[in-house]
Amino acid sequence: MSLMIQDNSLDRVKGQWRLSSCITEKKGSTEKFKPLGERPKGRLVITETAYLLVLITTSQRAIATSEADKSAAYSTMVSYSGCCEFSGNQLTTKVDISWNEEWVGGEQVRYFEFSGETLMLTTAWEANPWEPETSSSTPIRSVLAWEREA
Numbered sequence: 001m002s003l004m005i006q007d008n009s010l011d012r013v014k015g016q017w018r019l020s021s022c023i024t025e026k027k028g029s030t031e032k033f034k035p036l037g038e039r040p041k042g043r044l045v046i047t048e049t050a051y052l053l054v055l056i057t058t059s060q061r062a063i064a065t066s067e068a069d070k071s072a073a074y075s076t077m078v079s080y081s082g083c084c085e086f087s088g089n090q091l092t093t094k095v096d097i098s099w100n101e102e103w104v105g106g107e108q109v110r111y112f113e114f115s116g117e118t119l120m121l122t123t124a125w126e127a128n129p130w131e132p133e134t135s136s137s138t139p140i141r142s143v144l145a146w147e148r149e150a
Contacts, residue, residue, distance in 0.1 A: 013091070013119060014046045014048055016044070016149040016150040017044040017045070017046075017148055019040050020146065022034060022035065022036045022040050022042075023142065024143075025141060026139070027125055027139040027140065036057070036059075038059070039059040040056060042057065042146075043149075044121075044146055051083055054078070054080060055077070056078045056144075058076040061076055074099070078100075079098065080097065080108060081095070082094045082096040083096070089113060090112075091109070091112055091121070093109075094106075109124040111124075115145075118147060121144045122143045122144075125140070126139060
């Protein structure tokens with residue numbers, strides 16, 4: 001994927017970020033929920049070469065000691081990486097590795113803006129990765145707030 005930068009988008013978002021909140025809404029509804037709980041854990045790294053790596057989990061994860069625990073751990077996280085491209089306030093990642101194999105080779109689109117020093121990333125409307133059985137009928141989008149660490 002080529003690096004298309006308009007203005008100084010990469011300079012503004014590159015670095016290490018810590019997730020401070022994640023609020024999700026269902027399309028066509030005013031319902032909002034926090035699929036990762038009140039205190040989600042997450043790191044976002046965007047390098048100077050426009051490579052992105054993200055790992056997000058709930059704060060209530062337990063050590064997986066059974067198959068059910070492993071399944072629960074899988075369903076309480078998001079992780080992917082890839083080269084990213086900027087166009088205006090749109091950040092598109094060409095996914096090369098993901099916790100969800102369905103995302104590999106595809107693109108993840110996020111829209112970014114700043115609220116003070118907080119990086120706000122909003123997903124495009126998409127299938128719900130936490131509820132695959134209902135994902136085709138209930139698109140969601142999430143707004144994730146990130147605080148700079150470095």
